[in-house]
Amino acid sequence: DQQVKQNSPSLSVQEGRISILNCDYTNSMFDYFLWYKKYPAEGPTFLISISSIKDKNEDGRFTVFLNKSAKHLSLHIVPSQPGDSAVYFCAASGTDKLIFGTGTRLQVFP
């Protein structure tokens, strides 16, 4: 069963606009959520995380929002830049391992 779901396989956004990537989860025992970015031929790179006791965490252009009642989180990138083009993975943790979604490919065009 897919405990972490990213239902949009791809997203295309114009440079300078906002990118919103979504993630849903099913396991209420998850207490930490993370976003990773992956370029081809590289390992995932940590971007930002949020604890289940918070509903928002911000780091520069990246903000993660958590809605526990809906079991939903989102990553906002403002403003989007061409270098943000990559695959973004949502991950959740209730113990020590990470459970990943299937990823969303973001393309930022000029």
Place this chain on the structure above:
Amino acid sequence: DTGVSQNPRHKITKRGQNVTFRCDPISEHNRLYWYRQTLGQGPEFLTYFQNEAQLEKSRLLSDRFSAERPKGSFSTLEIQRTEQGDSAMYLCASSLAWQGSREQYFGPGTRLTVT
């Protein structure tokens, strides 16, 4: 470079052969994880170590797979009698046990192709 390193980066092997991959974590990290990623999927957890102790293994880790971290530093992942279904990217990550945010830092991966 103080990041996680993995060797080899690519491995092509024939079905039935054994392969071994190596991971060197960030030096001060005491936890080391192995994940597997196939096309169109996110990384899937295989196993992890705290120091030299293997604390958890996924049911994905069949009897043909074995991982070690003998001195609590680098780790090896061995696959015996490889099958075509083993073709994947094998990712290693490391972290500090006390790190509250659960951040794990990934290496570049080893891409295995079984022919």
